[in-house]
Amino acid sequence: MNTTGGRQLAAALKAHGIEQVYGIPGTHNLEIFAGLHSEGIRVITPRHEQGGGYAADGSARVSGKPSVLITTTGPAALNAAAAMLQAHSDSVPVLLISPGVPVRHPGLGNGLLHEVRSQSGVFDSIVESSVRVTSPGEIPQAVAYAFATMTTGRNKPVYLEIPLDVIEEDGPHTPVQPVSADVRLPLDEAALDSAAASLEAAKKPLLIAGGGSRGAGRATAQLAEALGAPIVETTAGMGVLESPNRIGAIGGLAAFHTLLGESDALIAVGTELAPSEFWDPGMRLPETVVRIDIDQRAMITNAAPSHQLLARAEEAVAGLVDRLTGQPAEGELWSQPLTQEIEAERSEWHKPFKALTEALNIHRQTIDGSLTLVGDSSMSCYYGLQLGVRLREGDRYLYPAGGGTLGYSLPAGIGAKFGRPSDEVIAVAGDGGAMFTIQELMAAVEHRLAVSFIIIDNGGYGEIAREMLERGDAPTAVALGRPDFVALANALGMQAQKVTDASQLATGLAEAREAQAPRLFVMDEHSPTAEYLVNNPQFGKSKPSARPVHME
Numbered sequence: 080m081n082t083t084g085g086r087q088l089a090a091a092l093k094a095h096g097i098e099q100v101y102g103i104p105g106t107h108n109l110e111i112f113a114g115l116h117s118e119g120i121r122v123i124t125p126r127h128e129q130g131g132g133y134a135a136d137g138s139a140r141v142s143g144k145p146s147v148l149i150t151t152t153g154p155a156a157l158n159a160a161a162a163m164l165q166a167h168s169d170s171v172p173v174l175l176i177s178p179g180v181p182v183r184h185p186g187l188g189n190g191l192l193h194e195v196r197s198q199s200g201v202f203d204s205i206v207e208s209s210v211r212v213t214s215p216g217e218i219p220q221a222v223a224y225a226f227a228t229m230t231t232g233r234n235k236p237v238y239l240e241i242p243l244d245v246i247e248e249d250g251p252h253t254p255v256q257p258v259s260a261d262v263r264l265p266l267d268e269a270a271l272d273s274a275a276a277s278l279e280a281a282k283k284p285l286l287i288a289g290g291g292s293r294g295a296g297r298a299t300a301q302l303a304e305a306l307g308a309p310i311v312e313t314t315a316g317m318g319v320l321e322s323p324n325r326i327g328a329i330g331g332l333a334a335f336h337t338l339l340g341e342s343d344a345l346i347a348v349g350t351e352l353a354p355s356e357f358w359d360p361g362m363r364l365p366e367t368v369v370r371i372d373i374d375q376r377a378m379i380t381n382a383a384p385s386h387q388l389l390a391r392a393e394e395a396v397a398g399l400v401d402r403l404t405g406q407p408a409e410g411e412l413w414s415q416p417l418t419q420e421i422e423a424e425r426s427e428w429h430k431p432f433k434a435l436t437e438a439l440n441i442h443r444q445t446i447d448g449s450l451t452l453v454g455d456s457s458m459s460c461y462y463g464l465q466l467g468v469r470l471r472e473g474d475r476y477l478y479p480a481g482g483g484t485l486g487y488s489l490p491a492g493i494g495a496k497f498g499r500p501s502d503e504v505i506a507v508a509g510d511g512g513a514m515f516t517i518q519e520l521m522a523a524v525e526h527r528l529a530v531s532f533i534i535i536d537n538g539g540y541g542e543i544a545r546e547m548l549e550r551g552d553a554p555t556a557v558a559l560g561r562p563d564f565v566a567l568a569n570a571l572g573m574q575a576q577k578v579t580d581a582s583q584l585a586t587g588l589a590e591a592r593e594a595q596a597p598r599l600f601v602m603d604e605h606s607p608t609a610e611y612l613v614n615n616p617q618f619g620k621s622k623p624s625a626r627p628v629h630m631e
């Protein structure tokens with residue numbers, strides 16, 4: 080049977096279990112959208128491809144399965160580039176599909192609509208695999224290859240390009256069966272014996288739990304407790320485990336580096352030990368480094384381990400726990416003074432965001448299921464949420480750690496709700512980050528998604544202002560005009576309110592859950608940086624003149 084490339088693509092996505100995609104149609108991808116329609120695949124329409132990419136990222140992170148973004152050629156595909164970079168840096172399986180210039184094309188820059196000299200070349204330098212097919216018959220295999228790539232080892236994003244003429248062209252339909260992603264690696268018993276012996280010999284072991292430890296939370300906590308090892312999480316590791324040894328996602332604190340410097344053994348579970356997580360390009364690691372990862376390349380990224388355990392985290396960690404023979408540690412962590420130093424530094428950075436995290440901690444107590452908290456590259460997230468929110472085992476924190484992109488949170492929150500409707504989803508962003516993708520709130524309104532959005536407003540690019548001041552520079556281009564976010568949300572059809580303290584925010588979050596509808600909360604930040612920005616407006620009067628308007 081012959082079918083067009085566009086329809087073969089839709090059928091192949093369906094065969095891989097895709098029931099919903101994010102996408103914006105255009106003249107060049109009409110046959111793909113026709114195929115999606117006839118396969119019964121739902122399309123969620125973002126208002127910009129970058130937001131679509133962050134939503135796809137959010138969906139994939141919470142569901143653990145690949146998600147798909149479909150754009151049209153040229154600017155549309157390039158609009159998604161930052162999101163693909165973000166997904167790549169944080170090991171998230173997002174498949175971007177776009178049309179490209181026809182196979183039969185002069186390639187002379189002759190002005191074809193949306194023409195890019197090498198669109199697949201752009202993505203070749205961003206994602207794991209960038210594939211451009213040349214005939215309809217290749218499409219089912221290319222889709223199967225994309226899904227296999229996304230789910231082999233660490234998850235990763237892929238780009239697939241279908242030339243304009245191939246989308247419309249008829250070709251023989253040769254379906255390809257999806258490949259199973261579930262590969263069990265045999266455990267290396269000798270490596271486990273040797274790692275367990277080294278860990279037992281250590282006096283000051285430290286454990287870092289990354290995103291790859293998800294699913295191994297209990298065993299990881301047991302291991303750390305048995306060894307008396309403090310547990311530090313990466314941002315992707317937040318919500319993986321609960322333990323008295325857990326000291327949180329403190330990788331950005333100076334005291335963390337002191338802790339690491341004093342340790343004599345490190346157990347790194349499912350983490351690339353990325354500099355972006357630890358805010359320091361040169362980590363001093365102990366001689367004994369036990370790394371557990373399912374990906375060979377991650378095993379040697381940033382640190383060559385003394386002990387390599389290539390396996391699923393739950394199996395390797397359980398294997399270590401089984402081998403421990405000594406007395407369990409006394410329940411006290413190895414460095415009490417250091418723990419106090421960490422607490423002091425944590426509370427200093429966290430101070431301006433106490434009301435935010437207090438409200439979230441109060442609200443967390445009232446949630447029966449799991450919470451997905453979404454953050455942006457804003458201080459309220461890395462100093463606020465990360466240093467002050469107590470997540471429970473099974474919760475998630477979605478954060479643009481590697482790419483460090485602004486504008487992630489609001490659309491990723493929307494994607495997260497689609498990806499795990501049973502989770503309560505709360506997305507937090509700074510005023511600067513929010514303005515990158517605020518239009519994506521329309522999708523939450525259109526689909527009446529029960530997501531709570533919180534904007535922490537400090538009058539501009541606070542972190543950058545802080546850094547400029549720290550350098551002794553005159554803060555430039557950081558004090559922003561202040562939109563009336565409540566009115567802005569209302570204009571999009573969303574209820575919104577200003578809140579001034581923790582109890583107001585906690586009450587509002589409870590009401591929003593009751594209403595099962597999206598809602599925006601806006602809270603002013605009280606900090607020296609906020610004060611500086613508000614009192615030194617770049618553009619005349621800093622406060623918006625509009626009064627907050629509440630939609631009924």
Ligand SMILES: Cc1ncc(C[n+]2csc(CCOP(=O)(O)OP(=O)(O)O)c2C)c(N)n1
Pocket residue numbers: 455456457458459483484485508509510511512513537539540541542543
């Ligand atoms: C896409 C992108 N552009 C620029 C930056 C640089 N940047 C990092 S933090 C920041 C300020 C963010 O402002 P806001 O979201 O209001 O958070 P705040 O720092 O005020 O807490 C900027 C501009 C970035 N990280 N990502």
Ligand SMILES: [Mg+2]
Pocket residue numbers: 509510511535536537538539540541
């Ligand atoms: Mg700000």
